[in-house]
């Protein structure tokens with residue numbers, strides 16, 4: 431049994447039943463899932479969660495659908511890694527990386543899609559559809575296959591090769607559209623009225639989809655030993671993830687899973703080539719003006735973000751900031767994270783790390799804060815971004831002389847030095863093992 435009390439318009443507050451609805455009939459505002467928090471508080475506990483599955487479904491009491499056998503490939507329960515070496519480079523103190531590259535299809539989207547398709551199946555839909563900048567396409571195609579549903583996925587034609595292959599391999603329908611994501615999304619909205627029997631993950635079941643992002647907040651808190659971080663850095667595409675991460679921390683307080691009134695600052699990260707939210711933040715306005723994206727961070731390239739205003743509001747309310755970084759800085763961010771912590775992120779992860787670096791340099795993210803950066807997609811998805819940037823140190827003939835001529839690691843001690851370095855993860859907080 432779920433604890434959903436219904437849907438509510440985020441603008442005018444009108445109530446709706448928990449069906450495949452996403453906009454308010456009266457004011458066209460987006461709808462949001464509401465819960466009976468008193469009833470949740472009376473059943474939920476840290477122990478009950480700990481006894482649950484090692485996936486997002488351990489938080490089922492706080493999700494918009496209850497199902498003993500959800501549409502599940504194992505999304506969530508990803509590592510929270512203490513990042514001392516990266517922290518030292520950035521002049522920070524306690525820094526953690528939430529490594530969502532470890533999800534089943536390599537991005538955080540598995541969290542939202544697992545929730546959306548479980549609800550869609552419950553509502554009787556047989557076809558799962560979406561417009562995608564890539565990662566959503568991968569995840570919808572995979573989860574639809576898992577659920578025995580058909581999938582129809584629309585992508586911009588210029589998407590990275592890996593993301594096309596990782597969608598098409600699951601055997602659904604994949605349509606490449608000549609245009610930007612915003613063009614694809616507009617076509618998708620038209621298709622929604624043509625095909626009311628299809629569950630469009632980012633349109634008619636978006637209300638449920640969005641709730642899946644809350645599990646990032648839930649997991650981070652649980653992995654920190656049921657403590658909230660002081661500051662979280664979140665990438666922004668449509669702004670949904672950031673908005674729901676904020677909601678997730680608030681809910682943990684509401685149902686009594688976090689003690690006291692923790693205040694979590696939330697900062698947003700965007701690529702300079704698609705930074706409508708960061709621009710509005712910098713200008714101090716409420717108007718998130720649409721832009722035409724031009725960036726290597728394609729998974730974040732939404733020029734007209736549906737939840738942009740809500741993300742901006744959540745950032746301001748929490749006392750966070752929103753930064754934007756150039757494509758060059760994105761590539762540096764990818765290499766910095768890989769070099770210091772051994773985690774290979776896609777371009778969106780580069781955006782997060784480069785923005786973290788920028789906000790740390792500006793003193794916005796502080797060394798006395800417990801900081802978590804959300805790294806949301808795997809580097810193998812966007813390898814072309816690094817073409818010509820990283821490669822072999824040298825290419826040599828198969829001889830010792832050639833090796834010696836090409837490789838010089840500097841003075842070498844006779845014996846390996848005693849290890850006194852870096853104890854990654856050596857804290858009192860539990861780490862998820864995955």
Ligand SMILES: *Cc1c(COP(=O)(O)O)cnc(C)c1O
Pocket residue numbers: 537538539565566665666667668669670671672729730776778779806807
């Ligand atoms: C979709 C996506 C995000 C954030 O998406 P929102 O639309 O803002 O919820 C972040 N990182 C990656 C890798 C993504 O694919």
Ligand SMILES: [Zn+2]
Pocket residue numbers: 439440441442443444454455456457458459
């Ligand atoms: Zn309304």
